[in-house]
Amino acid sequence: MKTPIFLSEDEVRARLRMPDLIEAMERALVEFSAGRVRQPVRTILHLPGEQAFFGLMPSVVPALPAAGAKLVTLVLANAKRGLDTHQAIIVMLDPETGIATAVLDGRYITEARTAAVSAVSTRLLARADAQVLGIIGSGVQARSHWEALRLVRNFREVRAWSPNAERLRKFTGETGVRAMENAEAVVRGADVIVAATASATPVVMDDWVSEGAHVIGVGANRPTEREIDPALMARARLVVDSRAAALVESGDVVMGIKEGRWTAAHISAELGELPKRQNDREITVFKSLGLAVEDIYSAHLALSRSPA
Secondary structure: OOOOOOOOOOHHHOOOOHHHHHHHHHHHHHHHHOOEEEOOOOEOOOOEOOOOOEEEEEEEEOOOOOEHHHHEEEEEOOOHHHOOOOEEEEEEEEOOOOEEEEEEEEEHHHHHHHHHHHHHHHHHHHOOOOEEEEEEEOHHHHHHHHHHHHOOOOOEEEEEEEEHHHHHHHHHHHHHEEEEEEEOHHHHHOOOOEEEEOOOOEEEOHHOOOOOOOEOOOOOOOOOOEEEEEEHHHEEEEOOOOOOOHHHOOHHHHHHHHHOOOOHHHHEEEHHHOOOOOOOOOOOEEEEOOOHHHHHHHHHHHHHHHOO
């Protein structure tokens, strides 16, 4: 057995370019929704401490061909320790022999592929003339979405708000994004809205959102948490990355079902089915949970590329 290749976060970052990653994520989602990927809904275990989780995300992708798994942790207390709340590694296997061929740092892959998937949703579902991007949050996902979404729409204005004032100043100062006084100011009049927070309660309210907006939710990945006003979810066209995962993991979806607001049929499509916007007035919501196939495609891309 040969020693597996190891790629650190810096090495992974040097090999992944966002335009290439967006295209890879669309291919990954299409393969998943076509039923050509073998993977379960992720297994989640609780770690000691409050809001601390360990996830296992395996996937076999014949189209590449590739196989592997991501081991990911979410520990919110890490923020007070000066550490990233999300930590991850990805182990790649030879799909023929089962031998481990590579181990990659998965933290940046998680950050970048999540934004790349959101860019796919924006390319498919946002209005072609979308001009204002609103971001609620100021962490790594806010930054990666700022980078990725501008590749698929020509925004004339990008706004952001975060409850963490110091981090918001840093984010807006380094990117030129316009800092707003609250979440409502970010959302009102925005054409594309990203919720990228750790909030367990809604941060995007129904009456703030204009007709024709595209809303992306990347937080609230537990069945007891929601980041989007259920009234907005009810009137929007809902697209998810995985129906199976959304009906287990997404509080934005399952809490509404338990409350009798809608049924599973309210999910109109998976993103890998390549849904299109129906008209300029409809509100679309993409609820992103993150899939193992996205991590395997990202790791495969990083291993196939030379550093920039």
